[in-house]
Amino acid sequence: MITRAAVVPHPPLLVPELVAGAAAETEPVRAATLAAAGKLPGPWVVVATDAAGPATFVPPMSGTFLGYGVDVPVSLGGDLPPDARIPLPVLVAAWLRERCATEVSRVELVAPDLPMADCVSFGRRLAAEDCGLLVLGDGSTRHGPRSPGSDDVRSGPFDSSVHTLLSAADADGLLDLDVGLARELGAQGRAAWQVLAGVPGPWRCSGAEFFAPFGVGYHVAVWERP
Template identity: 85%
Template sequence: MITRAAVVPHPPLLVPELVAGATAETEPVRAATLAAAGKLPGPWVAVAVGDSGPATIVPPLSGTFLGYGVDVVVSLGGDLRPDPRIPLPVLITAWLREHCAAEVSRIELVPPDMPPSECVSFGQQLASEDAGLLILGDGSTRHGLRSPGSNDERSGPFDSHVHDLLAAADVDGLLDLDPELARELGAQGRAAWQVLAGVPGPWRCASAEFFAPFGVGYHVAVWERP
């Protein structure tokens, strides 16, 4: 059964080569993400939101961050030619795998509009896995004037609430998150967080942190069985 889960973001800024000149500013979220992922037992089952979901991606696979500015090649195993079409959450999973010396059994991409009830059902299906659960998803993209989207004053309270829910391992609260509000705020991690909430507990939070460099919210948390 799944005994530990890590919630992490998946922005390109985690990869130092992609943020030349801003490595110091992005180091806190990078260090927290690597630390959280590094606490997972192997093999990993990863869940992320993707426009191509639902889809299951399994090794071997190689990809590149060339589409984000630098040809940094990452792999889920095998010696295949890098595929430039690999979705960002899969690339970040592969990058984390390499830095944590872990094995990834598969990555599940779920659609961004997945209803909470379906997230719960999917989480219940994952419960019997003998794996560490990696949950990838970003918070709101609308924190202040530096954000990729226009500023939205609801972003601060939204991500503060998500942080509190993750810190309390509050599955009911996570399942109460409004999909429409999350969509308006650009918080595409909502569906992945609700998949985690669907994995039967009990859970307790071992650590929870929040970052918002460049106007985007990033949640990092580790849940484990009491």
């Protein structure tokens, strides 16, 4: 049974070598992400949203962040040569695994447009596994003028709501998130959060934080069984 889950973001800025000029500005989200992931028991099953989904990645597997500017090698386990085709969430999962000194059973990528009902079904299938569940997903990409997308005033209320729901371990509330609005705001974490919400509870949140450096929303939370 899954007894603990961590929600974290997966931007390249987590890797200090990729943001040498902004390492200090991005340190709070990096520290919070590592702290949350470090609370998970191993082995991990990782769920993330990515356009490459549905897809499953299992160790041994290695990759590199070279496509994001610096050749930082990472491994899900084993010592195979780096595969340049590995999607970003898998690279970040490997980077976190190395720093938390644990094992990853597999990384499951789900499509950004996965319907809520399918997310719930996926979460229910995961529920019986004896693992720590690491959920990777970013919030809106449209927070203010520094954002990758154009500013959208709906981003603040949207991510504020997500933060409140994660803080309350409110699975039903996460399942009620507006899929269309999440898409418009670039919040691709929606599907991964709803997979978590599909894992039967009860749950309680032992800590949640929100960050928005450079105009993108990043949620960090730890859920555990009471």
